[in-house]
Amino acid sequence: MTQLIDKRDLEYDRLARVQGAEAFLAETDRVAESVHHALIADDSKVNRFTGHLTELRVDGAPAGLADRAGAAAADGDYIARAKEYLSSVSGAIGFAAGEPVEFEADPKVTTTSGGMHVVSLQQTLNGIDVWGMAPKVWLREDGTVDRVVGDTASVPSNVPTMPVVPVETALAVGAAKAAEPIRIEGPFGTDELPVLDISDGFGRLSSQARNDQPMTFEAGAFDEAIPGRLVYFYMGDDVRLVWSFRFSRANGAVQYHALVEADERTADASAPQVLYLQDLTNHVVGGLVVRQNPAETEPALASFPLPLTDYPVKLPPTPLPGFPGPWATQRNGHVATVGNNVRAVDADTGKSFQVDVDAAGNGVFAPNPDTAEQRVTNIFFVCNYMHDFFMMLDFTEEHGNFQTVNFSGLGRGADPVVALAHPRPVFGTANMLTRADGLAAEMNMGLVARTNRHTAMDVDVLRHEFTHGVTNRLVGGLHDANGLREEQSVAMGEGWSDYFALTIRNFFREREHTVVGEWVVDRPGGFRQRPYDDSYPGDFGDIGKATGGLDYTKIHNVGEIWCAALLEMTRRISAELGSKQRGYRVAWQAVVDGLKLTPKNPSFLTARGAILRALKDLKGTAFTEAEYPEVRKAAWGSFARYGMGFDAFCPNASFTGCRAGSGLPPAGHED
Structure with missing residues (x-):
């Protein structure tokens, strides 16, 4: 993925400007009294950029579907329960009195192997999505809410609903940016994609009855038809109405997501600015x-x-x-x-x-x-x-x-996966385009020149x-499979991919293999900075820095830290269980279940919490009650080893402000 334009001020600290951590926690206590059960909030789990809690734990909530005992509850029942509950505790998450609290749900409820039902929500207002704000609600079989995780944001009720920038104008501006030549440096070398001629324009393929409805335009010079819609873009101290487009180029080489000004704040409606442009394609660096x-x-x-x-x-x-x-x-x-x-x-x-x-x-x-x-x-x-x-x-x-x-x-x-073998180098050398459930994924494999x-x-x-x-679908949700967009989130996508590539290879090996892609690049060290052995040097506190010969300002390199932590967890769980086979299987299942629990655009610490909870839910099936304390200790110790301990902190999912911590949770802490 290549980050090209992002006009947000990700160092903006809304929590400090609006109320501060002490007042925030006091509000959580007040809401807990009103709903008559405990709500557990931690100020280290507030997204400082939005000023909203990214994880609200619930203790003692009523069984929302207890009346359906003995009968299978439908997905719609869990969705209704999740939306109702989130509305009732919105003040504990960060919404102020009178602020709109509206959500739509992915119609498919995901279930982990441990039996947790996961409802994926999308924050909306006036029927328009609030971009990037997509929490998940975890519910037990009887409808008891376990926790709410993921990002939300306060959006004023008076934000505009009608664009002043015509969609065709915004499309032309976004397409011009997406058509520019691009240079990407990756593990296989540097690729350059030339400028694209878009002078023929883009005809509309579908009409739009209302502003909040999506529309589609002809592909023109791009590879696929171009979807467009209005969304609200939270920028920190401002919320903008923008046009959202997706542009695909050159055999999946790049797939841009562009957000273009649409509201009356636009200085020149005939020449709006691109506020955000990102390449969504997963490349192998x-x-x-x-x-x-x-x-x-x-x-x-x-x-x-x-x-x-x-x-x-x-x-x-x-x-x-x-x-x-x-x-x-x-x-x-x-x-x-x-x-x-x-x-x-x-x-x-x-x-x-x-x-x-x-x-x-x-x-x-x-x-x-x-x-x-x-x-x-x-x-x-x-x-x-x-x-x-x-x-x-x-x-x-x-x-x-x-x-x-x-x-x-x-x-x-x-x-299905449509897998294409190119007889020559392709842009990015290897890539995977993941679309929503019901739309084929595309894999492109090319020659390393x-x-x-x-x-x-x-x-x-x-x-x-x-x-x-897999990670795009499970974290992103079936609706759009596009839940890894922030810097830490995209980096974890690379880390998860390296983790499975290595552990599948190592399961049947006596000696652990610790490098990726050494054959295709003809280099013993593969295409990562260091081997993934137990002495891998980077940790969470290094994110956003370049020091000691290691550069953690780049997406793939930061992903190495996540992969190293997962590998360490797998080793330690295997040691505690006294079996490599059991350890690998437990770790794999916890990681996959953790993906289902992880909300869109997570930080490392959010995804860490999901894996730890997934491990807890595997108690009694993948390992015994007696083994669980040591398995849990092994997992926490692995994350702490790589700076993701209980006292680690980050203000949001960007590369800014990551603080390492090596502490383990206090006695009595529940994952």
């Missing part, structure tokens, strides 16, 4: 397949699909509809690299790799080395492997996984990119 990397193994025959015993995770106790399903579909005596989960093709021809089947219906993808067919086969294999791996960790159809047909009837389907090695043949890179799709 039976057949003959490479199951590790070419440096370790030659292409070897593997069954499509693999037997479940080949996976490091176990099949859930409750059968999953249609799982495990075939990877490739047989038609007219042929089988191709196209199936329910993945559609892998050569980017130049748009063709899959197809082979004949014998009389028994068997077909073998046996491509020649160093060919387009080999690259397509490898992408197809690894993406299907990752689909099944995460499926067994409960990234299922109801949670927005990538499938053409959803056999459970949950989720939207029609969204410096080494003449292809990312489609590097299993680390493929696993890394696929994981971006």
Whole structure:
């Protein structure tokens, strides 16, 4: 991701200007009295930029769905309970009396393997989204609210609802910025995308009955049709009405999100300013397949699909509809690299790799080395492997996984991973575009020009990119899969991806592997600053700084700190449980469940809290009650080792103001 324009003042401290921490906590106590149960707030968990609490813990709330005991509550019941509860405690979160408190919900409620129901909300006003303000409410099976997490903001009731800037004018300004040449420095080298000719303009594809409704414009010189809508943009001491657009370029090389002035504050309605421009794309900074990397193994025959015993995770106790399903579909005596989960093709021809089947219906993808067919086969294999791996960790159809047909009837389907193997370098070298549930994800793999090695043949890179799709969907929510936009959030996306790439590789290895992508860049140290061993040097307090030969001002580098902490947690849990297999499985499940609990645009500390709570909910299933205290201690110790202890602090999810802490929680503290 490349951050290009951001007019917000992220050092703005609304908490200090409006009331201060002491008054804030006093208001929380007052609200607790009015709702007749305990509300637990911590001033270190206030987003200083918005002045609102990012985590409100609840103790003793009534069971909102107790009257449905013995009957399955529908998603709508949990949504109604979440919205009602959030409204009742809005003052404890930071809303002042009389301020609008309006939210719309993602219609799909996510459930963790520990049984927590997670309602994803979007703050709105006048039917218009408040950009970036999307909390989650955690509820137990009976509807008891456990906590509210994520960002909200105070928006005045008198903000404008009608734009003074015509949408076509704003679109032209945003498109001009998105069409500019761009240079991105990444782990594979530097890429430059030339200027795009947009002189032909953009015709409207859909009409807009009301201001709050989305609309769509023709792609023009861009790769995809351009969605546009009005949103409110919280900037600190100001809230602006803006036009929001998304522009896609060059095989998923970049996908810009642009916010352009729309209200009467615009100095010149014929020439509005771009207030925010960000690249949303995640870049990496039976057949003959490479199951590790070419440096370790030659292409070897593997069954499509693999037997479940080949996976490091176990099949859930409750059968999953249609799982495990075939990877490739047989038609007219042929089988191709196209199936329910993945559609892998050569980017130049748009063709899959197809082979004949014998009389028994068997077909073998046996491509020649160093060919387009080999690259397509490898992408197809690894993406299907990752689909099944995460499926067994409960990234299922109801949670927005990538499938053409959803056999459970949950989720939207029609969204496999479309994986493209390019015969030449592509912008960013490797990327993954994740769209909302029901819209196909797109993976692009290209050649590393410096080494003449292809990312489609590097299993680390493929696993890394696929994981971006998982984290974008689980944190972002099914509605837009776009919940990792702030600096710390995007960095964690890179860290989660490195974490799964390495731990899947290490589960079956006696000696831990600690570098990523060493084959494709032909460098023993891979494409990160330091190996991910237990002496990795950076910590949370280094974020935003460049010191000692390490640069933590860049997204990928900051992501290393998050990955290092997760790896340390996995090692320590494994040691406490006395089993590498159990430790890895517990850590993986806690991380995936934690993603479901994590609100949009989280800080490291918010995501840390979600993982710790996910571990608590695994008590009695993944490990015993007696083992839990030591597992919890191992997790807290790992985060503390990397500066994310109980006393760590950050004012928001930017790279500004991160303060390391190595303390453990006090006795009696509940995660």
